[in-house]
Amino acid sequence: MAARAMQPGPPEEMTIERNDVTTDLSVDIAGVRLANPLMPASGTCGYADEYADFVDLERLGAFVTKSITRQPRAGNDYQRVVETRAGMLNAIGLANVGLEAFLTEKVPLLRRLGVPVFVNVAGTTVEDYVAVAEALEDVDVVRGVELNISCPNVRAGGIQFGTDPEQIRRITGALRSVCRRNILIVKLSPNVTDVTCTAAAAVDAGADALSMINTFTAMAIDVERRRPVLANGTGGLSGPAIRPIAVRMVHEVYEHVARQAGVPIIAMGGIQHARDAVEFLLAGATGLAVGTALFVDPGVLTHLQDGLADYMRRHGFTAVEQVVGAVPVMR
């Protein structure tokens, strides 16, 4: 391929075959051991029921549910998604079955997965978040709460909590005292000037792990009809288009906040191929979540595992932790 021939060749050491070493893909997320770093991003795999036809769910490192709110939510009007260059916009509006139906109808399915489950929790008031997190303390299969304070597609709550360090401190602190058994993962918004400020606020208030990033607030306009394409007006941009920004943000938070604090990062933002997954590990991530690519290829997580193992063998890495943050800091 002409485009490839013009690229500089790989450095010499990259060509060394090291198939004799064993490759351990397992990682530790704040005390929860995952068989591998790969998991679906919240909202892209439902509650696992829909994907059973396509994927060996037991091969996932962890399962992350769609956002759960205290009460059921119908979500936004149609149209909710549109494809853009190397990405997509969505404005689903946290449509979900609500806490009660989640506990009675969805948890039994999640129990059968045999992998740790992280439940993404959303709300409009601190009390809402606390009520849901409290109920999840008693669900054995749940090992972590992912605090969604970064949804760009709901009018109240969501991103309002996620862009102000003071609010992040307040809500993370409130959840900290509720999450005794479950680990507390705070999902950060990229819609801020300096993501290390919001990351530091979450860590100061007791977050066990950070997941980053949620989608970028964005907009597409139908120029013929002269109105926004999405019924919600704006939406969240995801997919390969946002990957380089996500990599930069993960690296910044790793260097300035997470490494010193010993807080692991679960990274997401446009991962499609194994090289993208490796890129996030090198930037400083310990866990990896895939969203948009799952819509195209429901089997992508197992392919990424194989690709990651391949990479580690070729480079002589025996454990994922050795790859995490293994790039020089450029300043």
Add this chain to the structure above:
Amino acid sequence: MRTSRGVFAARVAAQRQLCAEHYRLTLSVPGFPASRPGQFIQLLCRPPYASSAPRELTWGPDSPPQLSDPELIDRQTMLRRPISLAGRRDSGDASEIDLIYRVVGTATRWLTGAEPGAELSVLGPLGNGFAPRGAGEAVLIGGGVGIPPLLYLAETLADGGTNVTAIFGARSEGLMPLRVDGAAVPREPAPSPCIADLPPQARAVLTTDDGTLGVAGTASDALLEWLRRREGGAAGLTAYCCGPEPLMRAVADICIERNLPCQLALERYMACGMGTCQSCVVKVRDTNAENGWAYKLCCTDGPVFEAADLLW
């Protein structure tokens, strides 16, 4: 357990341009699960990256993937495109599916260049199909790119002994996605065997908005006139419809007014097709809900809905 739906490697068996905007694509899909008319597939409208591992980049020691692979090499779409099944043939383990698509953008334009033998990735079959009501008489109302699923349905209905009348419309003669016997096309809503893509016993009325072929007007206008002329009106009939939303709304109104059972295959923008992205919502009557309605998903609850249930 994984037999009802999945991701399959397909090969292009044949592709033919039907009219100015529509193409008929036949794919050979070994092991494609049982399917029903009204179901659809999600088609990846770009080449799988490598035939051995279709979802991953080639990553050998001497050719590690570069930052620019693959998203900068070509202008390609990312998401799959939902396309309804227009027909299917099985012999032994071999299955062939027919798709009729309209060229509307980057994905479908790329698809027109897929040569026989090319590999494509198919996810499916998805959704609930039509629920045929046994023998009797059926009227199939289709508009434009909504016609293809009704061709598959006509075949299945005819096989089951149902009398099929098709009323198919397009904007103009050059946009009719069908093989038409021009000499046999009636200029009034009196069905005739004028479409080669329908079972031999089926009869059809064709309409064009501009009157260049068949009856001038829309398919819903022709349905009204055909019902008026029909002995017994709507009695003993079941209607099945797919097409642009204005046509489907008109047909739904006509059928509801006459107590004529009517199933509609809807179209929505969707990302996954598997029930997870929650984007393809349809407003449906729900007496259990506080406000009297609920969102259903076009991909897994549909794409076929009863006309009487729809709030659109």
